[in-house]
Structure formats: C-alpha cells, structure tokens
Amino acid sequence: MSVDPLRHIPEATVNRLPLYLRALVEAAEGKHPTISSERLAERAGVNAAKVRKDLSFLGSYGTRGVGYDVEGLLFQIRTELGLTQDWPVVIVGVGNLGHALANYRGFGARGFEIVGLVDNDPSKIGEEVAGVEVRPLEELGDVVSGTSPAIGIIATPAAVAQDVADRLVAAGVSSILNFAPTVLSVPSNVSVRKVDLAIELQVLSFYNQRQSETGAAAG
Amino acid sequence: MSVDPLRHIPEATVNRLPLYLRALVEAAEGKHPTISSERLAERAGVNAAKVRKDLSFLGSYGTRGVGYDVEGLLFQIRTELGLTQDWPVVIVGVGNLGHALANYRGFGARGFEIVGLVDNDPSKIGEEVAGVEVRPLEELGDVVSGTSPAIGIIATPAAVAQDVADRLVAAGVSSILNFAPTVLSVPSNVSVRKVDLAIELQVLSFYNQRQSETGAAAG
DNA sequence: AGATGTGAAGCGGTTCACAGCT
DNA sequence: AGCTGTGAACCGCTTCACATCT
DSSP states (O other): OOSSOOOOOOHHHHHHHHHHHHHHHHHHTSSOSEEOHHHHHHHHTSOHHHHHHHHHHHOOOEETTTEEEHHHHHHHHHHHHTTTSOEEEEEEOOSHHHHHHHTOTTTGGGTEEEEEEEESOGGGTTOEETTEEEEEGGGHHHHHTTSSSOEEEEOSOHHHHHHHHHHHHHTTOOEEEEOSSSOOOOOTTSEEEEOOHHHHHHHHHHHHHHHHHHHSOOO | OOSSOOOOOOHHHHHHHHHHHHHHHHHHTSSOSEEOHHHHHHHHTSOHHHHHHHHHTTOOOEETTTEEEHHHHHHHHHHHHTTTSOEEEEEEOOSHHHHHHHTOTTTGGGTEEEEEEEESOGGGTTOEETTEEEEEGGGHHHHHTTSSSOEEEEOSOHHHHHHHHHHHHHTTOOEEEEOSSSOOOOOTTSEEEEOOHHHHHHHHHHHHHHHHHHHSOOO
16 A cells, blocks of 8 residues: 555654654745745755755655645655654653643644543542543553554653553553653664653753853963 | 863763763662673663763773772763753743743752743733742843853744744853744854654654554555 | 756764773 | 773765756
C-alpha cells in the first residue's frame, strides 16, 4: 500500500520536517501557491541547501525554476510524519506540568488526541482535567488498549519515571516523551525523546558564563 | 582569574555535561569516592569512550587505574557550566505553562533564581505565583536591570514571542529558553534554546508510524 | 533566467584501540 | 592489572557548486 518503499531518511532530517511543516502551514495562508527553498529556509530558520537536501529524501516534489508546491509539499510531509491519522496520547502524572500539557491547545489541532490522564495519587483520581477524567495508574492498560500504538508522556517525578516507562511499554505504547529528569531504559523498538528543563538551563548557563567572561574586562 | 584560558569545548560535549552532573550527584550519595568512565556512562545513558573524550576537554581530572574523583569532577563540571553562581531568571507569560515553570522545584535548588514573572494580560498583574508577583511586560527592564546577565524564558503564544524576545534582548538578557512554537531571530551574542512540544510529538509520530508499518503484516 | 536536485568536499562528532600512567 | 587520555579511523551531516530541468 505504501507509495514508496521505506527510503532511509536521516534522523537529522526527520527532526527538521516539523519545522518545514510549520513554515508551510504559515505560507499556505499567503497568496503564493509555490515557495522556493530560499524562502522556506528563512521561515524555518535553516539554510536553503539543507532544505533542498532534506526534501530530496522525500522524493522530487519541487519544480526547477519555480519552487515547491505548498499544498503538495504539506501533504507529503504530513504523510511522511504520519500525521494523516490521529495518534492517541496518554499523559502520566497530573501535577503542574501534566495540567499544563493536558490543557495545551494543539494536541487536537495537530492530530494528537488525549485518550487518558493517569496518576497514582488517590486524591486526584476522578478529577477532570481538560475534559478528561484522571484514572489510576493501574488502569493504564485499559486506557490505551485497542487503540493504535499510543504515545506516552511522562510528567512524573524522576523517582517513578522508570516504573512508569515500564508500565507504558507493557501497555503497548511505542513512543515516549519523557519530561522527568532521568535516563530511561526501554526496549530498542520503543522511541524515547526527552525534554529536560534543568539541562536546558544549565546549557544556557554555560554560554551565559562565556558571554560575561568575554564581555568583561579584556585585561 | 580563570584557571585555564578558554579551551574549546565542542557543543555536543556541553550538551552532555548536565547529564554527567546529574549522574555524579547521584553517585555522590553512594559510598564510592571515585567512579569509572564505564559506570558514569551507564548512569548518564551514553558510552564510556564518549565520557572519557568529553571529560578530557575539561582537563585531566581522572586517575588511571582508579577512575574519576566524584567530588572533584562535580566541582569541575559545575564550574565549567557556570553553576557556582546564581543566575537570575525571568519568565514571560504566566499561562498554564508559565505557572508550571514558576512552580518547578529545581530552579532554586540548581542555582537559578526567579527574579521576575511578567505578563501583558492586565487581569494577571499583581497576582502572586510561586511567591513572585506578576508584573506588566513594560517593566521587564526594571526586573532584570542591575543583575548579572539574566536568562529569559518565553512561555507566551507564538504570535508575541518575537516581540518578547526583542524586549528581552533590549533588557540585556543574554540567553533565552523559548517554549513558543516559532523561530526567533536575535543578535548572534544571544543564545537561544527551544523546547517545542509539537515538534517532539511529530517526530515521535514519524517513528510510531514506521513502527506500525514494519510491525504489521509482512506480505 | 531561475530554482531544484545532487555528487563531492568539508567538518564535527563518535568510536576504536592502545599507549601511558597509577 | 586496571582505567584514563588520546591519536586515528570512521561516520553522518552540512555545505558547496553546478549540472539539470522548466
């Protein structure tokens, strides 16, 4: 059924496809039906050569002398990213962060549907957040069973994150977004991405320090 | 005053120093005063060769046949990352995410101090979040003036993020952590890192799709 | 003329493998 | 004997530069 057998798309390219997608969505609101690699690059914050190389991995969807057809390329990238279907998402941990994530407008709009909120704090069970009822951690399996492979979001303290990850994997979740500041070990067929506030701040601290050193007295 | 003139530390290494820092903090709670690259690698989720190469950029702080002195290396990495001083942080945008960030325990604990919460919604001004009063966007300059170069966190909608970035830069902020789904342009002496939920989900969607394709019928 | 698509060169980062130190 | 520190090989990604097509 696939249009093209699984080409190999470099990881670095996959990471940028969402940038192009966003840039194209914006461009689609404008009046030009096509866009050049130059302009697409500008909107996505990368350089034009990279755009052309990246898009060439998807196949040839541009026209020489003209540019890329915005709508056509949008469809192509959405298909490539698997955004033509809705993915079920389960959020584990309904603290401050879990709340903020659940209320994030952009799940539904972008093809992700929150099918479950789960927590292990009895006082939170039954509470309704963003229109979804919080259920006990033990019911994780029920929450994601029968759906397409779900995406799990870990928004718990670090201490329980590995346990949660194990449960997610056992429940059949095949991708995990980890907000807990800890290294997770999962089977190799499960994808994990992490978002770690402390790391981001510490890296910025490094450059901040360099900045103030070089900016300071040159004697 | 610097112990060593600015060596060049590769970006990839800088990005991993926080991982080593965390692993070392955990190791320091154990009973071994030293740790091998092998064990440090395991805790940080990388491989041993990388650990040794990375640490070699900081200088020689290991002992052959023994390993690295945990406390010594902790100090060294903290110094390198600029975590021996407190950095002021200002959060712009006090919506769901801003709230969650402000309440994040780990700012103070890790050497970051929230010196300001700022929003442009009049109904939020004066509200107190995590012990800090929300002030109008216009007062951004006052909030960060007189401090060391601050770190700005953008937790606003995408539409106003560039304006906020411009104001942060004008106020003297030298590093920005951007949670808004948009490309920012800033002067080259300002560091920007971004955290983008939609991108993370879309990348996971890509691998999720690959997973279900290859996992499905092989006919 | 104008912009894509792509070999080839260049670059940074990872991994190997072992010399060197304790 | 054990583990670090590091040159060298390797690998993937980025950038260049231009042939190719509309």
